[in-house]
Amino acid sequence: MTARKRGTWLLGLVALAAGISMMVAAYGVAATRSHAAPQQTQKFGTLHAVLDTVDFLDPQQAYTGQAWWAMWNVYETLLTYKHVDGPAGYQLVPGLAQSLPKISSNGRVYKFTLRKGLKYSNGKKLLASDFKWAIKRGFLATGQGVGFYTDIAGAEAYSKHPTKGGNISGIITNNKKRTITIKLSKPRGDFLTILALIFAAPVPANTSTAILNGTIPASGPYRITGYDPNRGFTMVRNRYFKPTKYIPRGNPDKVDVALIGDANAATQRVISGQADYSNAAIPPDRIATAKSKGQLVLRQTANTYYFWMNIREAPFNKLKVRQAVNYALNRGTMQKIVWGGLGQPTQNVLPPTYPSYQRLTTYSYNLNKAKQLITQAGAKGAKVTVWARQVTDSVDAATYYTAQLNAIGLDAKLNTLPRATYYSTIGNVATHAQTGWARWLEDYPHPLDWFDVLLNGNRITDTDNNNYSWYTNKKTNAEIENLKKSQVLTPAVNARWAKVEKEIMAQAPWAPWSNRVFPEYFSKKMGCIHVQRLYGIDLARLCKK
Amino acid sequence: MAEPATDLTLDSASLLAAEEHEVAIVGRSPWYLAWRRLRRNWVALVSLGVFLVICVACALAPVYAKHLAHTGPNTVHAGDTVIVSGKPTPVIGGGSHYDAKTNTFVVAAPSYLGPTWWHAGGRFVLGTDNLGRDVAVRLLYGGRNSLKVGIGSALLCTLVAVLLALLAGYNGGWIDWVISRFFDLIWAFPVFLLAIALSTALAINGFHHFGISIEPGSLWIPTLVISYVLIPYIGRPLRGQILSLREKEFIEAAIGQGAGPLRVMFSDVLPNIVSTVLVFFTLIIATNILTEAGLSFLGAGVRPPDPSWGNMIASGEDQIQTAPWLALIPGIAIVLTVLSLNLFGDGLRDALDPRAKVRIEH
Numbered sequence: 001m002t003a004r005k006r007g008t009w010l011l012g013l014v015a016l017a018a019g020i021s022m023m024v025a026a027y028g029v030a031a032t033r034s035h036a037a038p039q040q041t042q043k044f045g046t047l048h049a050v051l052d053t054v055d056f057l058d059p060q061q062a063y064t065g066q067a068w069w070a071m072w073n074v075y076e077t078l079l080t081y082k083h084v085d086g087p088a089g090y091q092l093v094p095g096l097a098q099s100l101p102k103i104s105s106n107g108r109v110y111k112f113t114l115r116k117g118l119k120y121s122n123g124k125k126l127l128a129s130d131f132k133w134a135i136k137r138g139f140l141a142t143g144q145g146v147g148f149y150t151d152i153a154g155a156e157a158y159s160k161h162p163t164k165g166g167n168i169s170g171i172i173t174n175n176k177k178r179t180i181t182i183k184l185s186k187p188r189g190d191f192l193t194i195l196a197l198i199f200a201a202p203v204p205a206n207t208s209t210a211i212l213n214g215t216i217p218a219s220g221p222y223r224i225t226g227y228d229p230n231r232g233f234t235m236v237r238n239r240y241f242k243p244t245k246y247i248p249r250g251n252p253d254k255v256d257v258a259l260i261g262d263a264n265a266a267t268q269r270v271i272s273g274q275a276d277y278s279n280a281a282i283p284p285d286r287i288a289t290a291k292s293k294g295q296l297v298l299r300q301t302a303n304t305y306y307f308w309m310n311i312r313e314a315p316f317n318k319l320k321v322r323q324a325v326n327y328a329l330n331r332g333t334m335q336k337i338v339w340g341g342l343g344q345p346t347q348n349v350l351p352p353t354y355p356s357y358q359r360l361t362t363y364s365y366n367l368n369k370a371k372q373l374i375t376q377a378g379a380k381g382a383k384v385t386v387w388a389r390q391v392t393d394s395v396d397a398a399t400y401y402t403a404q405l406n407a408i409g410l411d412a413k414l415n416t417l418p419r420a421t422y423y424s425t426i427g428n429v430a431t432h433a434q435t436g437w438a439r440w441l442e443d444y445p446h447p448l449d450w451f452d453v454l455l456n457g458n459r460i461t462d463t464d465n466n467n468y469s470w471y472t473n474k475k476t477n478a479e480i481e482n483l484k485k486s487q488v489l490t491p492a493v494n495a496r497w498a499k500v501e502k503e504i505m506a507q508a509p510w511a512p513w514s515n516r517v518f519p520e521y522f523s524k525k526m527g528c529i530h531v532q533r534l535y536g537i538d539l540a541r542l543c544k545k
Numbered sequence: 546m547a548e549p550a551t552d553l554t555l556d557s558a559s560l561l562a563a564e565e566h567e568v569a570i571v572g573r574s575p576w577y578l579a580w581r582r583l584r585r586n587w588v589a590l591v592s593l594g595v596f597l598v599i600c601v602a603c604a605l606a607p608v609y610a611k612h613l614a615h616t617g618p619n620t621v622h623a624g625d626t627v628i629v630s631g632k633p634t635p636v637i638g639g640g641s642h643y644d645a646k647t648n649t650f651v652v653a654a655p656s657y658l659g660p661t662w663w664h665a666g667g668r669f670v671l672g673t674d675n676l677g678r679d680v681a682v683r684l685l686y687g688g689r690n691s692l693k694v695g696i697g698s699a700l701l702c703t704l705v706a707v708l709l710a711l712l713a714g715y716n717g718g719w720i721d722w723v724i725s726r727f728f729d730l731i732w733a734f735p736v737f738l739l740a741i742a743l744s745t746a747l748a749i750n751g752f753h754h755f756g757i758s759i760e761p762g763s764l765w766i767p768t769l770v771i772s773y774v775l776i777p778y779i780g781r782p783l784r785g786q787i788l789s790l791r792e793k794e795f796i797e798a799a800i801g802q803g804a805g806p807l808r809v810m811f812s813d814v815l816p817n818i819v820s821t822v823l824v825f826f827t828l829i830i831a832t833n834i835l836t837e838a839g840l841s842f843l844g845a846g847v848r849p850p851d852p853s854w855g856n857m858i859a860s861g862e863d864q865i866q867t868a869p870w871l872a873l874i875p876g877i878a879i880v881l882t883v884l885s886l887n888l889f890g891d892g893l894r895d896a897l898d899p900r901a902k903v904r905i906e907h
Contacts, residue, residue: 263863284675285867287641288654298650333624337676340655341641390844392863399676399850403621415762416848418745425749517650 042528042543047252050266050278051259057214057227059201060134060143065301065441065536066279068198070257072535073235073250075201076219078112078131078180079192081532083248083540087353089533090445092192093246096126096202096219100192107187107487110195114178119240120204120217128173128180130202135168138199141209145199148443151191153183164206189486193444221250221539232258250539270294270523276544277537278521284340287519295522298342299531302351302442304450305343306512307401308468313434315379315410322508324373325435326363328404331513338396343514349450349501351515353533355489356447356497360505370408384412387436389422397513398437405435427465438468445534447497448484455504456480469509476503575897579820582896589892592885599882603692606685613667614679618686619850622677630664636677657868672870674860684874687852691879694768694847695834701772702833703826706779707818711810713780714787725784728777736774737839743770744845767846771836778832779825783818790814820897827890831883838879854879 054067059075062068072080080095082088094100096118102111118126135155138146139162150156153170170183184191194200203216214224214233221243222235235255243249258275260266266280271293282290290296309316309325316322331345344352347360374380384405388398398414405412417425426433443449452459457472458481479500486493520537522529528543583589610617625636640655658673660680671681713724731739747766752759759765790796791814799813834854840846841855849856854875861871 264865283863283866284640285654285864287652289866291652296652298652330624335642336637336640336655337621337623341643341653342650344643390849392860395849396676396860399619400621400623402850403619413762414848414850416844417749417761418844421745421749 042251044252044544046254046256047277047539047542048275049255049257050269050275050280051232051257052261052263052266052280053259056211057224057233058211058216059198059203060138060141060145061211062198063144069279069536070224070233070235071198071201072220073222073255073539074218074220074224074238075198075203075216076247077196077198077201078114079196080247081196081534082246083530083532083538085530086533087355092196094244095196095247103487107189107485108184110182110184110191112180112182114180115244116178117242118219120219121223121238121240122204122217123240124204124217126202126219127175127205128178129175130205131180131200132168132171132173133205133207134200134202135171136162136164136166137203137207137209140164141211143199145197145443148194148197148199151184151186151188153185156185164209187485187487188448189484189488190444190446190448193446193449197444221247222255230259232256248540251542252539255539267521270521273523273525276523276526279518279536280521281339282519282521284342287340287342290519290521294524295526295529297520297522297529297531298517299520299536300353300515300517301533302353302445303439303516304346304349304351304512305397305437305439305514305516306349306510307398307435308438308510309435309508310433310468310470311507311509312470313432315377315382315384316434318377318379319507320373320377321379321382321410322511323363324370324377324408325405326508326511327366327370327373328408329363329401329511329513330365330404332365334397334400334513337400338393338514339516342519343516346512346515347505348512349455349504349510350447350497351442354445354447355491356494356501358498358501360502362505363508363511367404367407374409380409382410384410384434386412386414387422387426387433388414388416389419389437390416391419394437401437401511424464426468427463429462429465429470433468436468442534446489447494447500448480451476451480451497451500451504452484455509471504471507471509473504473507476500575820579896583892586892586895589889589896592888592892595881595885596889599688599878599885600692603685603688606682606689609685610679610682614670614682615668616679616682618678618683618852620678622673622679625677627658627661627665627668629658629661634658636669636673637675654867657864657871659868660870671874672868674857674868674871675864680857680871680874683852683857684854684878687847687854687857687875688878688882690764690847690851690853691834691837691855691882693764694771694837694853695830697764697768698772698775698833698837699826699830701768702775702829703779703822705772706776706783706825707815707822709776710780710783710787711814714784715791715806715810715814717788717791721784724780728781728784731774732777732781734774736836737843739774740770740836740840741843741845743773744840748845748848762848762851764847764851767837767840771833771840775829775832775836779822779829783821783825786818786821787814790817824890824894824897827886827893831886831890834879834886835883 051066054070055064056062056067057070059071062071076095078095078097079092082091082093096114097112098115114128120126135149138149139159146159150159152168154168155170158166158168172181173179202219207216214227218238221238221241223238225234225236227233234257237253260269260280263280263283264286266278267282267286267290269275270278271290309322311317335341335343335345347363348357350357386398386402386405388394395416402412402414425431426436440450440454453466455467455471457477460467460470460472479496483493483496520531525544526542527545528541530538530541532538616622622636626633627636636658638656639653641650641652644651657675658669660672661669663670669679671684674680709724713721744766748761751761751763796809796813799809837846837853838855841853842859846855847853857875858872864871
């Protein structure tokens with residue numbers, strides 16, 4: 001072999017080795033990619049879903065968990081939540097915004113820049129000014145969530161006389177630079193989570209203030225078609241949507257949603273293979289059958305079911321009576337009789353999903369102690385009206401509660417109200433409601449959504465009051481106001497919230513009794529079932545087997 | 546020769562004579578003749594007997610609850626254990642539970658104590674519901690409430706309908722026009738829709754007007770609502786009957802003799818429609834019991850925790866697979882009561898006026 005021939009042969013060998021190496025590398029990259037982006041390979045045709053009900057499919061009006069599940073996939077907000085399971089699902093990430101905002105040192109100014117090339121499902125550009133219109137639209141249409149945005153400078157004044165041409169001075173937008181600056185009248189530690197609420201999803205400028213169910217152009221991975229309040233609606237892909245690191249495309253090409261109020265019928269749809277998924281409550285006596293014939297996922301959402309005691313009204317103006325009521329509840333038994341055991345007993349205001357949560361165990365079931373406290377308070381035979389909503393779980397819980405009040409020596413009777421008028425009636429000072437059933441499901445993951453809304457005496461109003469106990473305490477009110485200024489939930493801040501909770505529960509304005517878990521029910525055809533803690537089933541990670 | 550009876554309920558004069566051993570025919574009041582016909586209709590009499598037994602049983606509910614079942618209709622026994630045939634049995638067993646070790650829920654259906662059929666010393670004879678309440682006690686108390694509402698609303702409804710029909714049918718003119726339009730107005734609404742709307746409106750603050758005070762949750766609310774929505778169903782046919790009666794000679798004769806309108810209405814017209822009213826009254830009780838059950842099932846009738854057969858069915862619906870007795874038992878009670886009333890009502894109609902075609906039409 002000549003030297004030249006040997007050189008050519010070596011060169012060829014090197015080239016071959018390089019070629020093989022490149023192929024291997026390319027294969028490795030491809031393999032890595034397919035692992036990193038499973039949604040690209042797990043697309044499927046149609047997801048047949050069943051929801052029990054939705055209130056509205058309008059981002060400024062929707063205010064139920066079921067509607068928010070759909071809205072989360074249709075309308076984007078400046079900030080949103082990670083598509084992951086477990087506590088990490090509470091982490092805020094950029095949505096329509098390029099990045100998390102710059103916040104001024106005094107916690108009052110938030111600066112956002114929108115991502116480039118944002119478009120609605122009708123092909124029109126999504127502008128910075130659309131955010132301002134969305135907030136104004138909420139006020140103009142008396143949307144259910146407008147109360148969250150009154151701390152924006154000028155919003156309080158605007159809310160009194162909202163007009164299309166009016167201005168909220170605290171929202172400054174620049175469409176060319178794609179910037180949104182929000183100024184608050186006072187610092188608010190939960191403001192980022194408030195901006196992530198669906199209520200703040202931008203909609204095209206001058207969108208009608210009438211309720212538009214599913215007809216407002218979408219900005220998320222899907223758009224809604226064919227909404228019929230008696231039948232359901234369909235979500236199809238929004239072809240103008242561009243996925244980001246935090247907002248992936250959904251896996252199903254289409255989601256057919258049937259609205260079925262009857263829990264038995266909804267469950268049966270999945271069992272018989274007519275539906276892939278149902279989030280309707282499963283009747284306790286069908287839960288074992290449902291489990292054997294499909295896939296049951298129990299979703300732990302942030303909720304607390306409780307009985308409130310109006311501290312302004314006798315006999316609950318006495319601490320001993322309120323404590324007695326807390327001792328009188330066998331919380332374990334209540335889980336069983338109200339929802340067949342699918343709940344955890346609690347004595348806390350906050351649900352266990354919160355980092356501020358520290359389990360309270362002050363009021364263990366003790367009927368004799370409860371009776372003694374009632375005697376000591378001189379409340380034996382006191383007449384009490386227990387209020388409840390005309391919904392099965394509310395009536396069942398309140399029936400047990402009424403029986404226990406009678407067992408400890410009070411003279412209690414139950415009064416039930418239609419669900420539509422319940423909260424406005426008990427939240428009206430003129431009703432003088434003594435005690436009753438209530439529940440709170442988080443709007444956003446922050447202790448302020450609980451303590452500020454439900455137990456801050458400074459926020460008591462004569463009508464539509466959420467503080468059904470009319471609880472007020474100078475010390476805890478002041479601490480809640482101070483904690484509003486904390487921008488980040490550090491361990492120290494969480495510890496302060498836990499202390500607030502302990503102080504409040506020492507005064508026993510509530511008798512909390514359950515953190516309920518909700519069944520999400522899938523057919524056996526479904527795989528990769530992932531639950532986002534706030535919004536539920538994650539379409540971006542769902543697949544079929 | 547006595548002619549054969551051609552109809553179970555018709556008595557010919559000769560047949561009566563034959564029955565009375567060829568004794569001369571004596572004058573019999575229409576009521577006596579009706580009773581004769583009724584007592585030969587054993588279906589109607591058995592039905593009346595069943596209805597009376599149900600009424601008596603329901604009336605004795607407090608006695609049963611206190612001395613046999615040793616519990617009240619709303620007393621919760623969720624955590625109790627009861628001795629059934631010598632074995633301790635939990636009132637509510639099974640159910641899902643949270644396992645702290647694995648941080649998961651163990652899913653299982655709850656089980657409720659079924660009928661003990663007197664094997665538990667009179668306790669929970671018909672089992673318990675999801676709150677551990679005694680179904681037999683609730684059935685009897687529920688029956689009391691259903692019957693109170695059914696009979697009470699039938700009385701009110703019939704009374705008002707008769708008065709309005711008398712006024713409209715006898716006077717005619719603008720009075721008839723106004724009352725007829727009032728009937729038309731109520732008739733235009735579907736019964737349940739109107740009843741739900743009224744019940745919901747009254748459920749919040751009750752009724753406190755014209756010196757009348759009814760608290761929310763009172764049995765008077767479903768009673769008044771049901772009696773109101775069913776007024777035209779009696780009033781309209783009665784008005785028609787009175788309109789034709791008014792043209793009869795005996796009415797003209799009474800007027801000609803100087804009788805005033807009130808006297809004619811109550812002394813001449815009313816006695817001639819009493820048989821129809823009685824039949825209507827019987828049949829409307831059954832209709833009202835059904836309406837009450839329907840309203841309570843929908844949450845607009847008797848308010849929980851007070852039992853009624855309707856709301857017992859509603860609350861038993863969720864346990865239909867594991868505890869079917871919860872919905873079946875009150876359902877059977879409704880069927881028995883309504884069927885017995887309807888059969889008795891039909892018998893009464895045949896006895897009072899075999900040619901009449903009285904029925905409640907919706």
